[in-house]
Amino acid sequence: MTDFRDAVGPYFGDFGGRFVPEALIAALDDLATAWDKLKDDPTFIERLAALHRDYTGRPSPITEVPRFAEHAGGVRVFLKREDLNHTGSHKINNVLGQALLTQQVGKTRVIAETGAGQHGVATATAAALFGLDCTIYMGEEDTRRQALNVARMRLLGAEVIPVTAGSRTLKDAINEAFRDWVANVETTNYVFGTAAGPHPFPALVRDLQKIIGEEAREQLTERIGRLPDAVVACVGGGSNAIGIFTAFLDDADVRLIGCEAAGDGVETGRHAATIGAGSPGVLHGAKTYLLQDEDGQTIESHSISAGLDYPGVGPEHSWLASIGRAEYRPVTDAEAMEAFRLLTRTEGIMPAIESAHALAGAMTLGRELVAAGADPAETVLLVSLSGRGDKDVETAAEWFGLVDSGSAGGQDEGGSTTA
Amino acid sequence: MTGSRTAATIDAARAEGRAALVVYLPVGYPDVDGSIAAARAAVEAGADIVELGLPYSDPGMDGAVNQEAMQAALAGGTRTADVLRAVREVAETGAPTLVMTYYNPVLRYGVDRFATDLVAAGGAGLITPDLIPDEAGEWIAAADAHDLDKVFLVAPSSTTERLHLTTAASRGFVYAASTMGVTGARASVGPKAEALVAATRAAGAERVCVGLGVSTGAQAAEVASYADGVIVGSALVRTLIRSDGDRDAALEDLRRLIGELAEGVRSGRPVTSGGPAR
Numbered sequence: 001m002t003d004f005r006d007a008v009g010p011y012f013g014d015f016g017g018r019f020v021p022e023a024l025i026a027a028l029d030d031l032a033t034a035w036d037k038l039k040d041d042p043t044f045i046e047r048l049a050a051l052h053r054d055y056t057g058r059p060s061p062i063t064e065v066p067r068f069a070e071h072a073g074g075v076r077v078f079l080k081r082e083d084l085n086h087t088g089s090h091k092i093n094n095v096l097g098q099a100l101l102t103q104q105v106g107k108t109r110v111i112a113e114t115g116a117g118q119h120g121v122a123t124a125t126a127a128a129l130f131g132l133d134c135t136i137y138m139g140e141e142d143t144r145r146q147a148l149n150v151a152r153m154r155l156l157g158a159e160v161i162p163v164t165a166g167s168r169t170l171k172d173a174i175n176e177a178f179r180d181w182v183a184n185v186e187t188t189n190y191v192f193g194t195a196a197g198p199h200p201f202p203a204l205v206r207d208l209q210k211i212i213g214e215e216a217r218e219q220l221t222e223r224i225g226r227l228p229d230a231v232v233a234c235v236g237g238g239s240n241a242i243g244i245f246t247a248f249l250d251d252a253d254v255r256l257i258g259c260e261a262a263g264d265g266v267e268t269g270r271h272a273a274t275i276g277a278g279s280p281g282v283l284h285g286a287k288t289y290l291l292q293d294e295d296g297q298t299i300e301s302h303s304i305s306a307g308l309d310y311p312g313v314g315p316e317h318s319w320l321a322s323i324g325r326a327e328y329r330p331v332t333d334a335e336a337m338e339a340f341r342l343l344t345r346t347e348g349i350m351p352a353i354e355s356a357h358a359l360a361g362a363m364t365l366g367r368e369l370v371a372a373g374a375d376p377a378e379t380v381l382l383v384s385l386s387g388r389g390d391k392d393v394e395t396a397a398e399w400f401g402l403v404d405s406g407s408a409g410g411q412d413e414g415g416s417t418t419a
Numbered sequence: 420m421t422g423s424r425t426a427a428t429i430d431a432a433r434a435e436g437r438a439a440l441v442v443y444l445p446v447g448y449p450d451v452d453g454s455i456a457a458a459r460a461a462v463e464a465g466a467d468i469v470e471l472g473l474p475y476s477d478p479g480m481d482g483a484v485n486q487e488a489m490q491a492a493l494a495g496g497t498r499t500a501d502v503l504r505a506v507r508e509v510a511e512t513g514a515p516t517l518v519m520t521y522y523n524p525v526l527r528y529g530v531d532r533f534a535t536d537l538v539a540a541g542g543a544g545l546i547t548p549d550l551i552p553d554e555a556g557e558w559i560a561a562a563d564a565h566d567l568d569k570v571f572l573v574a575p576s577s578t579t580e581r582l583h584l585t586t587a588a589s590r591g592f593v594y595a596a597s598t599m600g601v602t603g604a605r606a607s608v609g610p611k612a613e614a615l616v617a618a619t620r621a622a623g624a625e626r627v628c629v630g631l632g633v634s635t636g637a638q639a640a641e642v643a644s645y646a647d648g649v650i651v652g653s654a655l656v657r658t659l660i661r662s663d664g665d666r667d668a669a670l671e672d673l674r675r676l677i678g679e680l681a682e683g684v685r686s687g688r689p690v691t692s693g694g695p696a697r
Contacts (some may be wrong), residue, residue: 017554019522021480023574023599025551025581165486171477178479183600185576282523282549283477295499296527297476 004249004325010199013322015315018198020178020285027185032200034105039207044100051096052211055129056086058093059215062223062382067346068359072366074376078228079349079385080216080244089352089387090212090240091122095191097208099126102189109133109188113177115142115170115236116307116354117149118387119193124158126191134158137176139169142306149391167300170310174284194237195314198285202242202314209243216382217247224380230255230365233384234357235328236272236308238317240386245326255327258317259361261303262330272301274313275321275328288315304333304395305353307387335360337399340389352387353395359383425515425543425568425591428467429626429647438643438684440465441628442677443519443652445472445485446505447492449659453666454492455508457659457673462512464674465681468648469509470546473502473520480521480548482603484653488660499528503540510541517568517591519546525558534561544568544591552588559588570594573619575611582622592626592648593619597633604634604654613645636683643687651680 010016018028038044052058060081069077082090095112102110110132114120120136127134136153140162143150153160166172174197181190195205213231220228231248233241235258248254263271271277278289281296291299291311301311320326339359344350351359362383370376389396397403432439442461446454458469474492478485502518510516518537525533525545537545544567550558552571562569568591573582576599586593595616598609609632616627628648633639635654642649658672 018551019549019554020551021548021574021596022551022572022581022585023576023596025574026576026578165483166476166490175477175479179482179601182480185599281526282521284479285549292523292527294527296524297493298523 005246007316009203012202012316012319014280015286015288015318016199016202017287018285019282019287020198021182023182024178024185024198027181028198028200030105031101031204034101035200035204038101038104047100048097052093056092056096057084058211059219060084062216062219063349065343065347065349068343069366071342072363072381073370075366075369075374075379075381076377077362077366077381077383078220079383080212082212082240082384082386083349083351083355083388087118087122087125088390089118089122090209090243091119091193092125093211093243094193094205094208094239095119095122095126098189098191098204099130099132102132102191103130105189107187107189109135109184110191111135111137111177111180111188112191112193113137113170113173114193115139115173115309116305117142117146117153117391118307120153120158120160121149121156123191124153124156127158128156135180136160137163137173137180139167139173140164141168142170142173145306145395146391169300170306171284171298171312194239195242195316196237196284196286196288196312202286202316205239206242206246206316209239210246212240212243212384213245213247216244220382227251227254228380228382229369230257231382232257232259232358232362232365234259234308234354234386235313235317236261236310236354237312238314240384242314242316244382244384245320249325256320256325257361257365258326258328259331259357260328261305261308261357262332263302263304265332266330270302271330272303272308272310273330274311275317276330278311280318283312286315288318289313289321304336304399305357307352307354308357329361331357331360337396339363340396341400349385350389351385352389353392355384355386358386421566423543423568423591425468425517426626428515429592432467433647436688438646438687439467439628439648440639440677440681440684441468441470441648441650442466442655443470443472443650444655445474445488445492446502447474447495447497448488448656449491449666450495451497451501451505455505457670458505458509459512460670460674461655461677462509462514464677466677467514469514469516470519470650471502471505471509471516473499473518473524475521475524478521480601482601482653484656484660485602488656499524503536506537506542507540515543516541517543517546517570519548522547522550530557531561534565534567537567538565542567544570546570546594548572552584555588562590572596573615575599575609575615579618579622582619586619586622586624589624592628593624594650595619595627595629595646597629597631600631602631602653604657605632608632608638608642612642616646636679639680639683640687643684649680649684
């Protein structure tokens with residue numbers, strides 16, 4: 001098999017590139033050059049490793065979840081526990097590296113976009129740790145959905161700017177962050193949150209997230225003496241997925257499955273299944289799959305998970321899909337929430353709703369494999385549990401009808417109070 | 420291959436001892452016919468070259484005013500086909516008419532098909548704020564085949580190497596972004612603009628127009644003292660934003676501002692210079 005792992009950009013097959021204003025090219029060039037040097041610099045590698053060990057809490061463990069796995073055809077399911085990282089998700093892996101890179105290029109301020117708030121919280125955390133000024137752009141709609149994360153970012157010292165343009169969600173936060181960056185590029189580094197955007201971000205973020213798969217590959221090999229049959233991860237922009245996939249890209253026998261948010265169902269048009277239902281184009285600086293209408297206008301995505309609610313995807317995923325190395329499957333809100341409930345009830349682990357999409361994908365895959373004749377005891381799935389569900393408790397409580405109707409925010413069902 | 424009409428218009432202005440006035444207006448704001456009327460009024464009032472904006476859902480290079488106008492245009496149902504109609508009706512005035520567009524709508528339409536239809540509509544070429552020459556192979560081939568202008572941007576952060584690359588790829592003129600930032604009126608045009616124009620000329624550009632931040636006759640005069648063209652956008656869009664919806668009054672305001680800007684580009688250079696200072 002080709003050495004997929006060594007793909008460095010700016011192009012992944014036909015995807016990637018730098019479709020950005022000329023004003024940003026110098027900064028992107030600086031970043032690419034600095035990263036090329038830094039990633040092999042022993043001092044940097046040691047600093048980052050120390051942060052991972054002493055601050056994030058790496059390596060994150062892998063956990064076998066047999067009670068949950070009964071719902072996946074009885075195959076063996078292992079979770080890579082990124083939910084146990086400091087700040088609660090895989091996002092911290094990326095931002096610590098990019099914060100060190102910011103120092104390296106001599107900048108004092110970081111900006112970031114955030115959807116669910118996980119990347120914003122992680123960036124604000126790294127900014128606090130490194131003493132950097134920090135501004136976070138977040139769609140106004142998302143600031144409402146994730147009010148607690150907004151408070152966390154502000155407590156950490158970040159300025160959170162609600163974006164009121166466009167659909168008021170993640171894609172508009174990204175536009176606004178790019179505008180800020182164009183205007184302030186001399187002092188400011190853009191800490192991009194996912195493996196999308198213009199080169200070098202897809203490769204840079206992948207390089208910083210590939211630790212997920214590298215650890216898991218070693219841990220699983222040590223535990224069961226072989227590689228998994230499939231690796232399953234959720235895909236919004238796709239950073240946790242590319243992070244866990246990369247270590248297995250050159251292992252032809254390991255299936256790689258990306259789970260995209262199908263919202264109400266791909267057929268309803270209300271979804272975020274970018275690869276499954278999108279088409280190639282240019283969005284946020286890269287040629288990649290995106291949700292677009294026949295005029296090339298971006299179509300708004302929909303998902304119960306703010307973290308997957310994005311109409312684009314990282315270009316490396318577009319490439320892996322186009323050459324058939326990875327498979328991308330839709331998972332609806334309902335399927336994800338059922339997986340959320342099952343993992344919580346059977347294992348006492350409450351996943352982020354993003355990660356619940358991967359769990360749902362694993363349930364389907366496990367049943368498929370067993371139905372096709374696989375021996376459950378000999379079938380191993382590795383799932384990226386990219387984050388924990390604390391931030392999603394309100395959404396889940398609402399979904400499962402656990403909110404008292406008489407409590408604050410309950411609906412007035414009488415309809416007779418208006419005079 | 421015939422010459423660029425845009426370049427010829429800039430040269431004609433230069434022969435008059437002045438800079439050209441380039442105006443930007445988004446198609447579909449306040450509606451398609453209204454935007455066509457505004458662009459035609461702008462030409463009557465003294466604009467030399469027109470840029471028609473193709474509304475786009477994610478205009479990362481634009482500030483709040485232009486973005487709001489684009490969003491309103493899209494909400495009103497403006498389509499790529501409407502932009503080509505607008506080009507046809509505005510080009511009838513005789514002013515070179517360029518389309519300013521983000522790349523994805525062109526890619527989606529089909530790059531060569533877009534070029535073909537733009538030529539058929541009488542359009543002069545494209546200005547592409549998020550497309551650098553490095554990524555523009557398909558567009559460059561189509562533009563060269565169809566004799567269209569390729570206006571690429573340079574920025575204060577552009578290296579000498581990139582100024583050469585961008586200048587070599589451009590046709591019509593090179594668009595110098597006056598400042599590191601997005602579109603929108605500013606109190607002063609970036610101090611880096613003059614140096615950027617000089618550096619772009621040194622890289623081989625025959626015509627350099629300056630945009631971003633110009634909103635008044637005085638600013639136009641200042642830019643005209645060193646550039647071949649002055650590009651004004653959001654300040655014009657602002658005249659069209661009226662809470663009372665009075666379109667005649669909006670067009671009157673637009674004409675008045677264009678008149679002021681046209682006067683600005685004529686007062687920017689000493690008449691005795693008799694041509695471009697090189």
